[in-house]
Amino acid sequence: MPSSENDAGRRSATMRDVATMAGVGIATVSRVVNGKPGVAPDLAEKVTRAAELLGYRHDLTASSLRRADRRTRTLGLIIEDAANPFSAALHRAVEDTAAERGVLVLAGSTDEDPVRERGLVNTFTARRVDGLIVVPTGLTDTELDAARRGGTPVVCVDRPTTAQQVDTVTVDNRAGVRAAVRKLYAAGHRRIAFLGDLSAIWTAEERHAGFVEGLAEAGCVLHPALIRRGLHGAEAAQEATRELLALPQPPTALVSAQNLVTVGVRKTLQELRLQHHVALIGFDDLPFADLLEPGISVIAQDPASIGREAATLLFDRLDGEHGPARHRVLTTRYLARGSGELPGPEGM
Amino acid sequence: MPSSENDAGRRSATMRDVATMAGVGIATVSRVVNGKPGVAPDLAEKVTRAAELLGYRHDLTASSLRRADRRTRTLGLIIEDAANPFSAALHRAVEDTAAERGVLVLAGSTDEDPVRERGLVNTFTARRVDGLIVVPTGLTDTELDAARRGGTPVVCVDRPTTAQQVDTVTVDNRAGVRAAVRKLYAAGHRRIAFLGDLSAIWTAEERHAGFVEGLAEAGCVLHPALIRRGLHGAEAAQEATRELLALPQPPTALVSAQNLVTVGVRKTLQELRLQHHVALIGFDDLPFADLLEPGISVIAQDPASIGREAATLLFDRLDGEHGPARHRVLTTRYLARGSGELPGPEGM
């Protein structure tokens, strides 16, 4: 079979090829390709033409190997799950901020598995990413420490880490939940329940703490029977809600501390036709939550801002910022859609 | 200031460093690092120890530059928007399939802009990705053609392309809509409206065609006044639905051909309190569509299968498959949730 232009994997033209065709030195080709000044216009023209003719494509991998700064113009993003809305929005914001600087993003999902996180940190650093943005699966992370010591700046997102000298971007989970609880109290609720995710997750703990603080601030009694933690996924939340509402003295308002938990809670409320009578405030926004009746009121984070901020901190480091670790804490925003505004028995 | 281990950007150990420390040749280090057989156990041990001590990290960029197959173990994914649920699910499926083979994915969003698509194809090929999975913004794509001729296999997803020798994975849009229309007719609907996205988008056209075919098959009259195309986003759909329902002879059933269009339609239905009386079937699933009352019935695609299939086709090519372009067409699945099951006036 004769070799055709359709043959995959055939060697593409190099700078040397372009140089010989244009009748110039290879260094000149490099200068033209990189848009460096100080090349005679006619030579530049010849080089451009030859490159076009040969279908020359600049090889960034070889370039960054030789270049003094050794930048690959690539950064690694380690998230929980690329398919999850929070991660996806974060990803997009990081991508956009990186794109402004000609940087591409390599993404990987951990599914909250520390082993996968370690693996991703390793393959990313093996590819010499310029930096790492990570939603860490655990508080202690020796792999991240190693990466940073190896010269790769790291920014942690959504949760803190024990790794040293690592910038972080988190959200004021406590304040968000505190405010929600105060709101429910003011609307006349006295029996307020809390439904939270696995306590191994830092944000779950923070939100629980905010709940306790909020009750205390409002001077409201904390009923231990109304606290349900360790719920992972919608199913568990659905069941827990059924149990809560079957209590002799059921709650009149519910605070759910995570996305899928909110969905489960609402499902049960609808099963029992109580969605217009039992108040509900969820943490984290849900897509199309305003299509429901009543709409689900939420304490929303802004994943886009988080991603932008994280990328900005990272590029700062790449630009030479050498100061101590910085910890940005973003605020949440309460979105009133109806379910959080249902009045309680002590309403005025 | 003295140089400390905290100094970012300091040169990390190379194979040469490991070789001198272990007192062996650099080739031996390479063999050990790559797990190649035929190295004396004691030497291997010495090398491993030295690597550990020096904190050696294998450099995959240098490796693939020199390696015979020139693989970077990286592939490029070009989608509409990393934050959009369809793209995100696709991304995750591609990531998982790639991860099984030790391949990482570099992702970029086009926002349906052909200029951005071209830019992404270029930066990806400059980084020498092993292959490209693309949701093409237009039918004609010279850049993709160039990439493929340059030896980078390409798979197009969701839409076809004019680029030669490119495998594709699409969905049978027509059949999905046809079946939905037949279902509505069988439930007694005779005035069925269609709300579609911009006709520049291939899938929008296909879904419209399926609508027309479905009416014809059912022997149902096509009322031109009930066809609204060129709707981009929820707002436009909301307005169009208002107009349709204000007609002297309004539709009793609606088919919406896109995600956000479905949301807009439903919003108007709820505004007018018609969600229990006017039937609705949407194309593409919505998260939490089953929390609504009635639930929104949809013609669902499976982005995960699409992504897996695309990645599989791509790896096939990388494994040497040289045959003609393959075109996989996946089927859709109807999810009955209530809104599509509301009876029409001619119901039996």
Place this chain on the structure above:
DNA sequence: TTGAAAGCGTTACCAC
């Protein structure tokens, strides 16, 4: 089984 040396495509340096 091991190591020296060539070279992957590029950039940086230094002479011209």
Place this chain on the structure above:
DNA sequence: GTGGTAACGCTTTCAA
């Protein structure tokens, strides 16, 4: 301005 040449960190002959 321009071009030769060394080197980036690695893999791959090839000879010992």
